[in-house]
Amino acid sequence: MHYFEIKKGWLWCEGVRTVDIAKKTGTPVYIYSHRTLAEHYLKMDEAFSATEHLICYSLKANSSMAIVGSLAKLGAGADIVSGGELYRALRAGIPAGKIVYAGVGKTPEEIEAALRKGVAMFNIESMPEAEAINRIAGKLRKKVNVAFRVNPDVDANTHHYITTGKKENKFGININLALNLFIKAHRKLNNLNVTGVHIHIGSQITKIEAYVRALLKISALIKKLRGAGLDITSLNIGGGLGIIYSNESPATPAEFAEKILPVIHPLGVSLIMEPGRFIVGNAGILLTKVTYVKNGESKNFVIVDAGMNDLIRPSLYDAYHNIIPAQPASGKMKADIVGPICESGDFFGKDRTLPSLKADQYLAVMSAGAYGFSMASNYNSRRKPAEVLVKGNKFFVVRKRETYEDLARGECLPENL
Numbered sequence: 510m511h512y513f514e515i516k517k518g519w520l521w522c523e524g525v526r527t528v529d530i531a532k533k534t535g536t537p538v539y540i541y542s543h544r545t546l547a548e549h550y551l552k553m554d555e556a557f558s559a560t561e562h563l564i565c566y567s568l569k570a571n572s573s574m575a576i577v578g579s580l581a582k583l584g585a586g587a588d589i590v591s592g593g594e595l596y597r598a599l600r601a602g603i604p605a606g607k608i609v610y611a612g613v614g615k616t617p618e619e620i621e622a623a624l625r626k627g628v629a630m631f632n633i634e635s636m637p638e639a640e641a642i643n644r645i646a647g648k649l650r651k652k653v654n655v656a657f658r659v660n661p662d663v664d665a666n667t668h669h670y671i672t673t674g675k676k677e678n679k680f681g682i683n684i685n686l687a688l689n690l691f692i693k694a695h696r697k698l699n700n701l702n703v704t705g706v707h708i709h710i711g712s713q714i715t716k717i718e719a720y721v722r723a724l725l726k727i728s729a730l731i732k733k734l735r736g737a738g739l740d741i742t743s744l745n746i747g748g749g750l751g752i753i754y755s756n757e758s759p760a761t762p763a764e765f766a767e768k769i770l771p772v773i774h775p776l777g778v779s780l781i782m783e784p785g786r787f788i789v790g791n792a793g794i795l796l797t798k799v800t801y802v803k804n805g806e807s808k809n810f811v812i813v814d815a816g817m818n819d820l821i822r823p824s825l826y827d828a829y830h831n832i833i834p835a836q837p838a839s840g841k842m843k844a845d846i847v848g849p850i851c852e853s854g855d856f857f858g859k860d861r862t863l864p865s866l867k868a869d870q871y872l873a874v875m876s877a878g879a880y881g882f883s884m885a886s887n888y889n890s891r892r893k894p895a896e897v898l899v900k901g902n903k904f905f906v907v908r909k910r911e912t913y914e915d916l917a918r919g920e921c922l923p924e925n926l
């Protein structure tokens with residue numbers, strides 16, 4: 510579901526023609542639909558309305574201020590994984606009391622900053638981390654709510670780089686060791702309130718069965734923890750709900766809720782969710798312009814002005830993104846859509862059938878809202894692209910394209926070298 514639509518050959522985002530945006534900002538440019546973003550959030554919220562819950566938007570999917578701030582206004586919390594994301598979440602207006610902090614490698618400085626700001630909860634991934642948080646909380650004379658991330662050892666059937674809930678992954682605590690570890694932390698680490706259990710089994714998950722399997726295991730664990738005297742009051746089920754990139758048919762939030770709530774309800778816990786991709790994935794596109802069409806011996810290449818530094822998902826995960834013309838085009842050609850970067854992995858699509866393309870034609874790489882800009886880099890000394898948020902028939906440049914000065918900011922050549 511999204512509000513990008515072709516009308517008479519032109520690609521519109523809500524009430525704005527995307528090419529009109531490109532004429533103002535140049536390309537490449539990320540374009541986001543506010544309505545798509547908001548509706549995804551609200552659908553999730555609605556699906557879980559029967560149970561006490563907090564949706565902590567996962568900032569790593571897209572941490573741009575306009576995105577996070579829009580969600581903050583709708584009441585979202587945040588799932589963060591670094592001090593930088595803490596800064597961004599707070600700056601975009603998410604209250605500290607709605608922020609949960611995950612990640613395997615939180616540094617002492619990051620832990621201290623999060624404690625000082627008063628985040629709702631730490632999602633702890635190991636005993637040494639629990640000890641560090643306990644020590645720093647003690648120094649600050651604070652007591653903090655924590656959950657342990659448990660690795661339930663289920664296969665989410667997704668790309669191996671984005672499956673996280675199997676025992677060979679680096680994330681969380683093995684479910685067979687979890688009981689003892691929770692009890693030890695509860696008894697020995699006096700500055701921690703061990704009140705939660707956290708799981709996050711992977712990303713771009715289209716079948717709910719893996720969640721149900723994981724939650725059945727977690728439900729049994731919560732009962733044992735309570736039997737051992739721990740007051741478990743919250744369950745964080747992570748993110749991972751998939752979206753449509755090509756022909757997937759992911760579960761809707763309503764179907765998701767229908768299948769998992771029967772396992773969660775009897776536990777009487779408050780529910781935390783950390784969707785990232787589901788909220789923002791289909792709410793954004795990357796608009797780019799054809800620089801050259803190169804007819805090779807065995808293949809045609811459409812060389813565009815966006816590169817893998819702007820959107821790395823095809824290169825990194827072999828991810829599929831639909832690519833469509835953003836303005837009327839006729840004829841037919843088969844081509845690889847590639848960027849200008851000096852890497853063979855710099856492509857957006859291979860062997861795609863498209864209209865006959867020429868230089869200056871605008872193309873849209875669809876479903877690029879999640880893990881797009883947030884993974885962008887300056888490789889090949891390319892400036893990070895602009896970002897635009899559309900709402901109705903208005904659009905706002907919410908991030909300017911970087912300048913060449915930005916590229917060298919903070920650098921120097923030492924004198925007397």
Ligand SMILES: *Cc1c(COP(=O)(O)O)cnc(C)c1O
Pocket residue numbers: 567569570588611612709711712713747748749750783784785786787879
């Ligand atoms: C990445 C991540 C998420 C978000 O995953 P999506 O697939 O984008 O929903 C949520 N929680 C944790 C702990 C994560 O690492």
